[in-house]
Amino acid sequence: MSHLHELAFLSRQAALELATLSAESRNQALTCMASTLLRNKDQVFEANREDLRRAEESGLAAPLLKRLRFDDEKLHQAVQGLEELAKLEDPLGRTTLARELMPGLNLYRVSCPIGVIGIIFESRPDALIQITSLALKSGNAVILKGGSEAMETNRALYLCLRESAVSCGIPEHFASLLSSREDVAAMLKEDELIDLIIPRGSRSFVRYIMDNSRIPVLGHADGLCHVYVDRDADLPMAENVTVDSKTQNVSVCNAAETLLVHRDIAASFLPSVASKLRDKNVRLLGDAETGKIIRCEMATEEDWSTEYLDWTLSIRIVPDLDAAIRHINQYGSHHTDAIITENPDHAEHFMQGVDSSGVYWNCSTRFADGFAYGFGAEVGIATGKIHARGPMGLEGLTSYKYRLIGHGQTMTEVKLGHLSYTHRDLKGSME
Amino acid sequence: MSHLHELAFLSRQAALELATLSAESRNQALTCMASTLLRNKDQVFEANREDLRRAEESGLAAPLLKRLRFDDEKLHQAVQGLEELAKLEDPLGRTTLARELMPGLNLYRVSCPIGVIGIIFESRPDALIQITSLALKSGNAVILKGGSEAMETNRALYLCLRESAVSCGIPEHFASLLSSREDVAAMLKEDELIDLIIPRGSRSFVRYIMDNSRIPVLGHADGLCHVYVDRDADLPMAENVTVDSKTQNVSVCNAAETLLVHRDIAASFLPSVASKLRDKNVRLLGDAETGKIIRCEMATEEDWSTEYLDWTLSIRIVPDLDAAIRHINQYGSHHTDAIITENPDHAEHFMQGVDSSGVYWNCSTRFADGFAYGFGAEVGIATGKIHARGPMGLEGLTSYKYRLIGHGQTMTEVKLGHLSYTHRDLKGSME
Numbered sequence: 001m002s003h004l005h006e007l008a009f010l011s012r013q014a015a016l017e018l019a020t021l022s023a024e025s026r027n028q029a030l031t032c033m034a035s036t037l038l039r040n041k042d043q044v045f046e047a048n049r050e051d052l053r054r055a056e057e058s059g060l061a062a063p064l065l066k067r068l069r070f071d072d073e074k075l076h077q078a079v080q081g082l083e084e085l086a087k088l089e090d091p092l093g094r095t096t097l098a099r100e101l102m103p104g105l106n107l108y109r110v111s112c113p114i115g116v117i118g119i120i121f122e123s124r125p126d127a128l129i130q131i132t133s134l135a136l137k138s139g140n141a142v143i144l145k146g147g148s149e150a151m152e153t154n155r156a157l158y159l160c161l162r163e164s165a166v167s168c169g170i171p172e173h174f175a176s177l178l179s180s181r182e183d184v185a186a187m188l189k190e191d192e193l194i195d196l197i198i199p200r201g202s203r204s205f206v207r208y209i210m211d212n213s214r215i216p217v218l219g220h221a222d223g224l225c226h227v228y229v230d231r232d233a234d235l236p237m238a239e240n241v242t243v244d245s246k247t248q249n250v251s252v253c254n255a256a257e258t259l260l261v262h263r264d265i266a267a268s269f270l271p272s273v274a275s276k277l278r279d280k281n282v283r284l285l286g287d288a289e290t291g292k293i294i295r296c297e298m299a300t301e302e303d304w305s306t307e308y309l310d311w312t313l314s315i316r317i318v319p320d321l322d323a324a325i326r327h328i329n330q331y332g333s334h335h336t337d338a339i340i341t342e343n344p345d346h347a348e349h350f351m352q353g354v355d356s357s358g359v360y361w362n363c364s365t366r367f368a369d370g371f372a373y374g375f376g377a378e379v380g381i382a383t384g385k386i387h388a389r390g391p392m393g394l395e396g397l398t399s400y401k402y403r404l405i406g407h408g409q410t411m412t413e414v415k416l417g418h419l420s421y422t423h424r425d426l427k428g429s430m431e
Numbered sequence: 432m433s434h435l436h437e438l439a440f441l442s443r444q445a446a447l448e449l450a451t452l453s454a455e456s457r458n459q460a461l462t463c464m465a466s467t468l469l470r471n472k473d474q475v476f477e478a479n480r481e482d483l484r485r486a487e488e489s490g491l492a493a494p495l496l497k498r499l500r501f502d503d504e505k506l507h508q509a510v511q512g513l514e515e516l517a518k519l520e521d522p523l524g525r526t527t528l529a530r531e532l533m534p535g536l537n538l539y540r541v542s543c544p545i546g547v548i549g550i551i552f553e554s555r556p557d558a559l560i561q562i563t564s565l566a567l568k569s570g571n572a573v574i575l576k577g578g579s580e581a582m583e584t585n586r587a588l589y590l591c592l593r594e595s596a597v598s599c600g601i602p603e604h605f606a607s608l609l610s611s612r613e614d615v616a617a618m619l620k621e622d623e624l625i626d627l628i629i630p631r632g633s634r635s636f637v638r639y640i641m642d643n644s645r646i647p648v649l650g651h652a653d654g655l656c657h658v659y660v661d662r663d664a665d666l667p668m669a670e671n672v673t674v675d676s677k678t679q680n681v682s683v684c685n686a687a688e689t690l691l692v693h694r695d696i697a698a699s700f701l702p703s704v705a706s707k708l709r710d711k712n713v714r715l716l717g718d719a720e721t722g723k724i725i726r727c728e729m730a731t732e733e734d735w736s737t738e739y740l741d742w743t744l745s746i747r748i749v750p751d752l753d754a755a756i757r758h759i760n761q762y763g764s765h766h767t768d769a770i771i772t773e774n775p776d777h778a779e780h781f782m783q784g785v786d787s788s789g790v791y792w793n794c795s796t797r798f799a800d801g802f803a804y805g806f807g808a809e810v811g812i813a814t815g816k817i818h819a820r821g822p823m824g825l826e827g828l829t830s831y832k833y834r835l836i837g838h839g840q841t842m843t844e845v846k847l848g849h850l851s852y853t854h855r856d857l858k859g860s861m862e
Binding site: 016019020099101105107114115195196207210211214216217218234237240241243244245248249329340347349351352353355356357358359360361362363364366367368372373374384385386387389390399400401402403404405406407408409410411412415421423 | 447450451530532536538545546626627638641642645647648649665668671672674675676679680760771778780782783784786787788789790791792793794795797798799803804805815816817818820821830831832833834835836837838839840841842843846852854
């Protein structure tokens with residue numbers, strides 16, 4: 001039996017046990033994790049200094065070094081996150097359907113954990129705490145693999161979390177930390193024991209995972225978000241939202257990459273928004289028609305499907321709302337797209353027609369994340385349409401069971417006509 | 432561009448259009464399908480006779496011939512199914528979360544179609560009608576591949592459904608019918624255009640699909656269902672439920688394959704249930720302890736993981752409830768498992784601990800299907816835990832979008848502290 005197979009087996013055993021633990025014990029462990037982290041912070045900081053030293057030596061870029069750093073501020077955010085998570089409503093045991101099938105035979109659909117989840121995440125040590133705690137709150141066992149740059153920090157954090165969980169009666173294998181790529185490859189083979197893989201990473205990495213495993217994968221490919229400024233837009237609002245969506249943080253998946261503008265207002269809107277964007281040093285690429293109105297480089301066909309994650313914006317003028325919707329559905333990544341308009345019919349048509357996980361009316365695309373949505377945090381943003389879509393918080397980490405409770409009813413009696421279905425929805429939860 | 436790629440592209444275009452159609456137009460098309468089927472029944476019956484003739488010539492077994500037959504009774508069931516489906520509540524546009532993120536910025540999670548679904552189904556022509564109509568009701572485009580034995584019938588039915596849909600303004604490519612295995616293989620490559628594959632078929636077929644596509648797959652592997660008779664069971668009820676779960680229809684996935692019996696009641700329970708099962712010609716296999724109480728063949732380790740789909744039942748005596756739960760989680764297929772007990776704590780412990788999509792208390796495993804659950808019908812039974820679990824009806828064919836509706840809010844204002852989150856859940860739907 002390979003090391004990884006054994007680990008996956010132990011994770012499954014832990015998951016079966018986690019599914020039967022009370023909300024109190026799971027929440028208690030979260031609170032305990034917070035205090036253990038505070039108590040052991042010097043060890044964690046020491047480990048992080050080691051990672052940072054190694055990263056600096058290897059010439060890691062400044063923004064990545066910043067993500068790698070785990071300091072007092074990050075620690076306190078993490079501790080606060082754990083305490084808030086402990087207070088959130090239990091995602092398990094929620095009855096989402098209650099129906100009398102026939103007198104004395106009642107069906108309940110009740111939320112439960114998914115089971116064992118493999119999560120591969122980037123070099124941000126606070127992600128380890130977020131993911132592990134969301135998994136515990138939702139009763140799932142996790143097998144984690146973090147970025148190798150954060151190896152020492154991840155290890156120190158993981159040991160803290162495991163120690164506190166075990167001291168609260170949580171099974172030891174509620175979370176496991178892998179250290180090599182070979183382990184990840186081996187994990188992908190365990191489709192009988194692992195229920196879900198969440199790869200956080202590049203599009204090619206997500207596709208590699210999909211090509212090498214039978215385990216369902218929830219991931220997000222790209223974040224190619226659009227702002228469409230409608231003919232009936234409030235132009236000062238459109239300017240603000242465009243500038244915010246593009247520039248508030250250019251390196252995140254919910255930043256806008258393409259601005260679509262209705263032809264009728266292009267001449268009045270583009271010059272002023274272009275000047276604000278240039279003030280922030282945004283490089284502008286436009287189609288031919290845009291080039292007649294503002295100074296910009298020429299956008300190519302490839303630009304419409306490019307996620308810049310940078311200080312660059314492509315701009316296209318469209319003849320009408322339907323053309324904007326078609327552009328987004330053809331070139332977008334089904335992440336988040338916004339319309340700016342004062343016309344409710346146009347907004348409704350846009351939100352109905354655009355095939356994306358977030359369809360926004362008069363607000364910035366930057367709101368597309370689990371914290372903004374009030375989910376506590378997120379384990380990822382899903383751009384597929386199976387299972388969870390959009391920011392994936394606690395609810396995305398649950399499945400459900402059908403409980404059917406009767407008094408000895410049989411199908412034979414149904415077929416003989418002695419029993420017949422009523423299918424009456426019951427109010428409230430299990431009764 | 433390959434034929435299949437073009438078809439997938441047209442299906443996606445149709446899906447985008449279907450997502451914007453009103454419930455009235457989708458329902459009207461369903462009603463129209465019912466009348467078109469009645470009007471064209473002679474052509475359909477003629478096609479079915481052709482399939483039956485071919486199947487008889489090739490020596491198809493009697494039960495399969497029965498499944499293949501499409502007669503007046505099947506037609507009327509199908510017509511009734513369509514009319515009932517048209518009356519069911521719309522699965523689209525349902526608001527499942529409504530939350531104020533901050534004053535004037537409201538988030539709504541609203542159900543929407545998945546998009547394009549590829550469904551491969553067995554040689555039962557009524558399945559084509561069920562699947563196509565469920566897909567249309569839920570606004571999805573489907574690419575269908577039926578069993579080759581039913582080729583002529585499927586083609587005749589498909590033409591009826593398409594004609595009526597198109598006459599009601601539904602886009603022509605709302606449904607497409609494939610005719611070859613090569614087409615199926617080509618379909619699996621279209622992961623940019625197809626959102627979900629539902630393979631109805633053998634375990635090895637489902638695994639073949641998973642190994643050859645990046646498209647998410649929802650399927651069910653096996654139906655290895657258990658009945659556990661607890662120490663505190665009402666024994667006459669336990670007998671009835673055991674006999675029904677095993678014998679009411681042996682060839683279906685929700686039939687029981689293994690009976691687990693608590694040691695303390697084995698001597699009083701087994702002889703009478705064995706005699707009833709033998710009256711129905713059920714072959715009994717038991718572990719050593721069972722063999723001391725009733726006459727039976729010896730079960731091997733392999734029996735515990737065998738789905739007989741036949742007049743055979745394996746029997747094992749367990750020392751306690753936890754042993755029963757462990758047996759089910761180890762050998763079962765996470766489909767449907769029942770406990771017979773008068774003890775509510777035992778029932779709760781069982782329903783919590785057993786990791787299956789259906790956990791039943793005092794009723795037959797045979798109730799595990801979409802019709803019994805009141806879902807109208809089902810496109811399949813999912814034994815995985817991602818997306819839908821258990822009988823998958825209309826709701827399983829939907830995804831959701833987040834609509835965020837504001838008044839120009841930006842993330843910049845949040846970061847500057849000019850705006851802050853309230854995260855107040857709103858009552859009711861979109862307001």
